[in-house]
Amino acid sequence: MLNIENVSLTIGAYTLLDNISLQLNEGKIYGLLGPNGAGKTTLFKSMLGLTAYSGKITSDNQLLSSRDFGSLIEYPAFYNNLTVVENLQLHSQYLEIQQPDIQSSLEQVDLWGARKKKFSQLSLGMKQRLGIARAFLGTPKYLLLDEPTNGLDPMGIKEIRILLKDKLKSPQHCILVSSHNLTEIAAIADELIFIHGGQIIKTMQNTFENEQDLEKLYEDIMISCQKEGA
């Protein structure tokens, strides 16, 4: 279980994270919802130890290691001149993964056929899928996906959804997906976390049958936050 306790981050006059507390369990997909600048990426970066936050983030009451996480933050970043396989081999070398199963990782995201292509030759959808494959390599406990469908066409979004829900969700993994695409989150998340202005506004089970209901709730929450802020 990932335990986030009273995590705050202030830079100058700006509070990016404001006393965030969350408990995230394995076997579930969590959807982190919020507008641009709400603190989604900053929260992910804090989990990875990339911010000077105050508070505590632990995994099963142990100190966190960045190797507990697989992540895709902001953009699927790889070495352009290395092939798909070479990029994953490099990642495995850094993590000292003994005999990484690169083939099954790539097959899972339908990229085995493109394994010899240079990263720069991939389409955006392929890059996103490769980013997810890398995040899962070495079977980390926690998977952080920051807007994994950014820039994808509807078919690409559907592929990512199927990949997460039908192939990658497992009792050993806890997946946290951030997005402002409500349709996508409604379709894949078990739990919803609403964030605004660096604060967790609401957490709830995803019981929404259709995206319109979620859209209505999202609007109500965000409007009430804006009113409070004003």
Place this chain on the structure above:
Amino acid sequence: MKTLIINEFRKLKREWFLLMLLLLTLIPVLTGSLGLFLNEGQKPLGDLFFFINNQFSLFFPMVVFILIGSLFYQEYKNKTYINWITYGYSKTKLFFSKTIVGIIIAFVLAGLMYLFLVAFFPIIMSMGKITIGSTSFIDITKGFFLEVLLLVPITIGAGAIVINLSRNIVVTSVLGVIYGFVSVFFIGASQGYFIPAAFAYRLCMYFVDQTSYYDNPTMATLTGLTSYLIIFTILFLIGLLLFTRKRKIEN
């Protein structure tokens, strides 16, 4: 550390900038040899090396500066910096892996230039274009590698500061070119031993022509080495601190 260094070399696969830097390194020996072929008459070996080393001391600092810039720039260019620093290694180790690889490649580039010189030497000799005076090839070898030994670490230190401050390879390359020119600017100065690159050049040329060294050799050597060590330590520590400092938020 071994893993980090090996991985740095893996990342260089298909990186064409290395070839460009090799060509830039070879310019002195290529132009020096070509000049001999085109000109009538003979030239003493010492004079040939004097010509080549003058160009080398201008080009090589540029090459090393751009080299270390390009090595650090890989993560900034590909936006893999965040991934790279979250693999669980200390930033100090990451910094050292880049600088060690930079030093190794710089020595390989200098070594290749030397090999080119060695390869051209018998051809030039057989054509009667060169005469062996008081300078032997062994003297040249000693002087050349001593110069390289001094030039590489300090240039790596300076280049690492610029690339990690600017995160911009154009800025780093331009400053690398300026650094190359500034390095040679002090070569002829009587008190140029305070400047590491100028000191390295004069120390190299001492093995070729002792009269070209400073007026007070002992004092100049001791001061030059002390100045070198101080400047190198300062540059390296600034580079390391810049890279490893804890930021409020990494990006």
